[in-house]
Amino acid sequence: MEVIAPAARPLGKSTREAFGEALRDLGYARPDVVVVDADLNTSTRTQLFAVAFPDRFYNVGIAESNLVGVASGLAACGKQVWIASFGVFLLANAFDQLRMSVALPRLNVKLVGTHTGITVGEDGPSQMAVEDMALACALAGVRVFVPADEVETRAMVQAAAEIDGPVYIRCGRPPVPVVHESGCVFRPGRATVLREGSDLTLAANGIMVAASLDAAEELARQGLSARVLNLSSVKPIDEDALEQAARETGALVVAEEHLAHGGLGSIVARVLSARYPVPLGFVNLGDTYAESGEPRALVERYGLTAGAIAQAARAVVLRKPT
Amino acid sequence: MADAAALQAASLEALREKARVLRKHIITMTTAARSGHPSSSLSAVEILVALYFGGILRHDPERPTWPERDRFILSKGHAAPALYAALAEAGYFPVEELATLRRIGSRLEGHPILGKLPGVEASTGSLGQGLSIGVGHALAGKLDSLPYHVFVMTGDGEVDEGQVWEAALSASKYRLDNLTCIVDHNGYQQTGSTRDVMPLSPLPDKWRAFGWHTLEVDGHDLAAVLSTLAAARAFPGQPVAIIAYTRKGKGVSFVESDYAYHGKALSPEEADRALEELGWK
Numbered sequence A: 001m002e003v004i005a006p007a008a009r010p011l012g013k014s015t016r017e018a019f020g021e022a023l024r025d026l027g028y029a030r031p032d033v034v035v036v037d038a039d040l041n042t043s044t045r046t047q048l049f050a051v052a053f054p055d056r057f058y059n060v061g062i063a064e065s066n067l068v069g070v071a072s073g074l075a076a077c078g079k080q081v082w083i084a085s086f087g088v089f090l091l092a093n094a095f096d097q098l099r100m101s102v103a104l105p106r107l108n109v110k111l112v113g114t115h116t117g118i119t120v121g122e123d124g125p126s127q128m129a130v131e132d133m134a135l136a137c138a139l140a141g142v143r144v145f146v147p148a149d150e151v152e153t154r155a156m157v158q159a160a161a162e163i164d165g166p167v168y169i170r171c172g173r174p175p176v177p178v179v180h181e182s183g184c185v186f187r188p189g190r191a192t193v194l195r196e197g198s199d200l201t202l203a204a205n206g207i208m209v210a211a212s213l214d215a216a217e218e219l220a221r222q223g224l225s226a227r228v229l230n231l232s233s234v235k236p237i238d239e240d241a242l243e244q245a246a247r248e249t250g251a252l253v254v255a256e257e258h259l260a261h262g263g264l265g266s267i268v269a270r271v272l273s274a275r276y277p278v279p280l281g282f283v284n285l286g287d288t289y290a291e292s293g294e295p296r297a298l299v300e301r302y303g304l305t306a307g308a309i310a311q312a313a314r315a316v317v318l319r320k321p322t
Numbered sequence B: 001m002a003d004a005a006a007l008q009a010a011s012l013e014a015l016r017e018k019a020r021v022l023r024k025h026i027i028t029m030t031t032a033a034r035s036g037h038p039s040s041s042l043s044a045v046e047i048l049v050a051l052y053f054g055g056i057l058r059h060d061p062e063r064p065t066w067p068e069r070d071r072f073i074l075s076k077g078h079a080a081p082a083l084y085a086a087l088a089e090a091g092y093f094p095v096e097e098l099a100t101l102r103r104i105g106s107r108l109e110g111h112p113i114l115g116k117l118p119g120v121e122a123s124t125g126s127l128g129q130g131l132s133i134g135v136g137h138a139l140a141g142k143l144d145s146l147p148y149h150v151f152v153m154t155g156d157g158e159v160d161e162g163q164v165w166e167a168a169l170s171a172s173k174y175r176l177d178n179l180t181c182i183v184d185h186n187g188y189q190q191t192g193s194t195r196d197v198m199p200l201s202p203l204p205d206k207w208r209a210f211g212w213h214t215l216e217v218d219g220h221d222l223a224a225v226l227s228t229l230a231a232a233r234a235f236p237g238q239p240v241a242i243i244a245y246t247r248k249g250k251g252v253s254f255v256e257s258d259y260a261y262h263g264k265a266l267s268p269e270e271a272d273r274a275l276e277e278l279g280w281k
Helices: A015-029 A047-052 A064-076 A087-093 A095-103 A118-123 A132-138 A150-162 A207-221 A239-249 A264-275 A295-301 A306-318 B002-033 B038-042 B045-053 B077-090 B095-100 B130-143 B162-173 B203-209 B222-231 B268-277
Strands: A033-037 A057-059 A080-086 A109-114 A143-145 A167-170 A192-195 A200-204 A226-230 A233-235 A252-255 A280-283 B071-074 B150-155 B179-185 B213-218 B240-245
Touching: A015 A033, A015 A047, A015 A109, A015 A150, A033 A047, A033 A064, A047 A057, A064 A080, A064 A087, A064 A095, A064 A109, A064 B130, A064 B162, A080 A087, A087 A095, A087 A109, A087 A132, A095 A109, A095 B130, A109 A132, A118 A295, A132 A143, A132 A167, A132 A233, A132 A264, A143 A150, A150 A167, A192 A207, A200 A207, A200 A239, A200 A264, A200 A306, A207 A226, A207 A252, A207 A306, A226 A239, A233 A264, A239 A252, A239 A264, A252 A264, A252 A306, A264 A280, A280 A306, B002 B038, B002 B045, B002 B077, B002 B095, B002 B222, B002 B268, B038 B077, B045 B077, B045 B222, B071 B077, B071 B130, B077 B095, B077 B150, B130 B150, B130 B162, B130 B179, B162 B179, B179 B203, B203 B213, B203 B240, B213 B222, B222 B240
Parallel strands: A033 A057, A033 A080, A080 A109, A109 A167, A143 A167, A200 A226, A200 A252, A252 A280, B071 B150, B150 B179, B179 B240, B213 B240
Antiparallel strands: A143 A233, A192 A226
16 A cells, blocks of 8 residues: 655744633723633633733642632622643533632633643643543533644634633643634534545544545545544534535544543544434544653554544445345 | 610611521521521521621622622532521511422522522532632622622531632732631531541631731621621721631520531421520511
């Protein structure tokens, strides 16, 4: 078999860096925006906002529970509050506070998890949010978005700012390829077709979007036409786009940088089993925590690659009814 | 001066009567609901009376979201019956609605939910969270240069929660002199005395060590509660903690300090006896 080089895609900024810049820009546009930090602003990049707007920035120390409570109180007083931390600390450490103080009263608090997935890399599994999507989606009334690149991150921050209510945005640590080179319109609840195809659909978000585009290239050379659907709005999910993909292509592979339980795959399976059942394949982290390592090596080791997606795609099309 | 003293005595008498009314509501509504936390509510009565009827809170029941209002956040959310009784008597909603406590369709949830009932400032009931929310309100007041004061009431067992101390640190850092935390120190939590379950002593010293100006008061002595709450605004650059020594179940002899009554409504017969003790029968 011919060795396939991944499609050339320019390496962009990390989504956390793009978030930090977009948040700073939002600060100029909206005086009601305040930011609360649990002493990770140099990592989450809310430092950019802190430098520009020191009077609207609070560092409550290494205390995620208090972080969420303070944000809740500020939001109850009419502020649009943004809080960012490593995804695992925000969602897992402060889950009850998010539930009680943000989700239940539906307050205008924007949650940003940085350092999500295994591409955190060398810091190891304690720092890797791999169950944050399950946790965030479980919070009633919270919208959940996952950007694929820096371009989509900026659009997403703008969109989240327009929403009067809680939103979770999942960002990552390392620089990632730009998949929206000619710009991007992000609309909550709407998926985007990044590549047309008729034999199956590759549905993904985050870093798995670029991998899906690469997989589609590989599959094309092997005679399979794959549609690529960017499900960057996970909650609400674009049920119509999923049904359309199922009707028109007859099979889907869902790829995500997350554990198997409660992530994008679970959501797509729930939607399609009710709307239009077709064979599904899944590419994810299964039911295992990862380990320390260089991000590129971890992605190979844990099967979050274009090759793994292409393999799942070839398997799922064999299950299509003839 | 004699007139002023007489006036003060008369108004104290009116406040004591208000406390008696709140206690009646607490017992009646929890017995009707057949559940709830009457004993945890009874220990907080004089503090709530002082706040809502003693001129401590600057508030307006006609405008519950008035931006300049003082805030009261009940962090010990299980004492919701006491808060609801105070809010109803203050005019936030009809007193008759107290009878709907914990019923489906009622605005009076088992624990307070923000946005459900006028006058409720935070969703509480998962303990340890109200002081952080109060810090947020106090920071917003400073940011917007609004003159309001934020009062938070926690239980004593509640301060077992680490988040309380995270919040205490941050209030001190930001010099929140517009924030007061009242600890309803009734000495008991669900399964026993605070001394046995998780010793807090020396509790005032703990708050002082966290940078709070700390006051202590007999939480059932209305005159003392009033003067202590009034003093809480007078410490520039520092948040104030008030340790209020109270009795769980205060006012009902057979409930006082019998922790087995935690989270239990009185039976109709017990409620009759309690109301009799309070002079309602």
